[in-house]
Amino acid sequence: MQLTPIYETLLKLRTGQVRSNDLSRACLDAIHDPAGEGARAFIRVYDCAKDIPANGPLAGLPISIKDLFDVESEPTTAGSTLLRHSTPARNDAVVVQRLKSAGAVLVGKTNMTEFAFSGLGLNPHHGTPRNAFDRENARIPGGSSSGAAMSVTDGMSHAAIGSDTGGSVRIPAALCGLTGFKPTARRIPLEGVLPLSPSLDSIGPIAPTVACCELLDSVMSAESCSPVKTARIPDVRVGVLQGYVLDGLEPEVARAFQDALDVFSRSGARVESVEFSCLDNILSANAKGGFSAPESFAWHRSLLEEYSDEYDPRVLSRIMRGRDLSAADYLDLLAARKRIINSAESAFDGFDAIVLPTTPRVAPRISDLVASDAAYFDANIAMLRNPSVFNFLDGTALSIPCHRPGQPPVGLMIAGLAMWDKKIFGVGKALEAALTEAGCATHCAGHKALEQIHR
């Protein structure tokens, strides 16, 4: 798999080497290919090949959006069937408006874990798309932004917009060999986005490279489109997060992660262990269901009265955990979060980025998880464990591929605290370049095209 970074495509669009119509047509063909995964990756497809947007930083680029973003006059279904006949959205979600204003062409809405409430990407209503790296064995794409990642690996879009509440952008990016970015939540408006957990929800891109994510992020946050400077590796102090985030790594993950750290050290970065003594407190604070259970229960409460039999039972069971939490427990959780964030600020002080494996495992088979609730919940807990740390910390994080070509995809998380986003992009681009040079990652940064596109 060799994907084209979006800024290269954008440059070709600008210089007339390709036409937006043709790109859209190719995406639609890939979606409609009966041998492909389009039927399971997309919930709604737009007749976009006729759109010819005029200008903007994303002019003419076909992208996909997750099925939880409002698009005017459509019901927003979030991967469910029960919302099929809900009131159509009156407006586009703010991010959708911004993407359209920037010239992006929407190819469709991607499949997802129902209501975004799992990190695996299984969807019993619309089917589960098969991960591109090992299609025969039908492995999961990761979730909840499952179709989002698939749309990029399978040429059904050039980039995808997902949401990340506990890892829902970073997990599918990691398991599919892509780059995913979870911003500091407050930077990108959640207006018009169907919520899972408003305390944790954030909106982020999945795309081939860090610079692709940065460009999409700048459009969605309505911040400057000029990219941050790539960090100089010898200036970078990387903290390798210790503790349970390193437990139970599958051999492929442990190897790829260690290789990446070796590459960084050899490139001159300062790679140090970082202890964060309150890490375990996140687990205990979340023991009664965390934010997602009560916040989703509050949102779904009235729907549950009427439609509980139409929910994915595994999603339903996670929502229902929120029913019995008391207000005082919820307030304790808020207070604990505040304390833990304060302690993280001390622990991470002086580092340019915190790194850890995005997930401890590579993508398991869909059939194994469909067959067994125990296997499903075990895998789900494992996949969410590391990414969710940075949702809880109100932080920011990239996941970039760090496996060798031909190996199962493994994600490296490059993370930080609230509003470290620009710093993380600068460090992320440097670490990505180091991995690319060492032959670990699949994409090259293509800085020349990038510089031209950012003008």
Added chain:
Amino acid sequence: MQLTPIYETLLKLRTGQVRSNDLSRACLDAIHDPAGEGARAFIRVYDCAKDIPANGPLAGLPISIKDLFDVESEPTTAGSTLLRHSTPARNDAVVVQRLKSAGAVLVGKTNMTEFAFSGLGLNPHHGTPRNAFDRENARIPGGSSSGAAMSVTDGMSHAAIGSDTGGSVRIPAALCGLTGFKPTARRIPLEGVLPLSPSLDSIGPIAPTVACCELLDSVMSAESCSPVKTARIPDVRVGVLQGYVLDGLEPEVARAFQDALDVFSRSGARVESVEFSCLDNILSANAKGGFSAPESFAWHRSLLEEYSDEYDPRVLSRIMRGRDLSAADYLDLLAARKRIINSAESAFDGFDAIVLPTTPRVAPRISDLVASDAAYFDANIAMLRNPSVFNFLDGTALSIPCHRPGQPPVGLMIAGLAMWDKKIFGVGKALEAALTEAGCATHCAGHKALEQIHR
């Protein structure tokens, strides 16, 4: 009762006409007067007559603080006995630091409803001070900042700092014939203040005039000390809030309020009714105990296990209402608050201030409320009803006296939404001047001294 505005006192201090030591000594004498209310108005008294602060906008001014502000190396007891032996505070509360830095002299910590959880001011542990206006009949001072208001009316301090979660600054100000100010909560840091309900808690002054409150507020918020311009009455559009806030007014209140509106109209202000259709929704949103019950329960939960028999039973019963609220109900309340605030923004748009009676009743007798739970809770609900609207709306509000001299004190609330604080000060000074000129209120603004002190 004719009190001296603090800026007049400050001017005398600056020009050497009075000495801080002597002012402090006079306050201490008033506190220790066995015929006075000091024993019930203060929980802790400082040996302050020896302090000679050097400079700052409040240099040398004796003030009191409510018993819920941290002072370094003292336990903060919030009017309780059960916290007598709690861990001493490590630092002064931020507002205490700011007041001290501004040169204020702390005379002591004032009595309050235990844990600030009632609007009446009764305290079974420390006694209830008797309102100055009708001492023989032993009427309530109002609460929860009961001792705060008493300290000002009785010459035991020149101004008082309280907290306001549902009216705890404005109610005692109204019932004691003083001016009280509830700022937009976020403007003044709550660090080092024992919480009642962090969603609603705010910190405000009680003092003789609006300009006194403005000066104290500018110190506590660390904003500019230059006062806002007093509004020109003919430019002012006043909205008279309609609905349940006008129900059940006692004749003294109805008369004083109507007189005040007539004065404003005659002075050239535009006085109009304002309908706020979501007002009733505040009551329904709060039906299960609002924010204070669950938020105080969460804070007190561990103390309750050990000390529940040491709580004022009426306070305890209000805290315990929070035990059974679910997280989802709490989240619904948060969502309702957001919607209601949005609707208030439309309803109040174009007005310079919203006015309403601070309380529907004048101060009842202490003995009647001590004798009967029914009378206590009935009076408590009545007193909190109007002020709490603006805590719920995250707004700001002054209460200024509007009764004729010799009549029972009645408060006029001059209120607005979040961050209207400066506007409310400008309008408040104008309306106060109009009332003073008409002989309705007890204090004159003394602008000459004020201008000099603000230099």
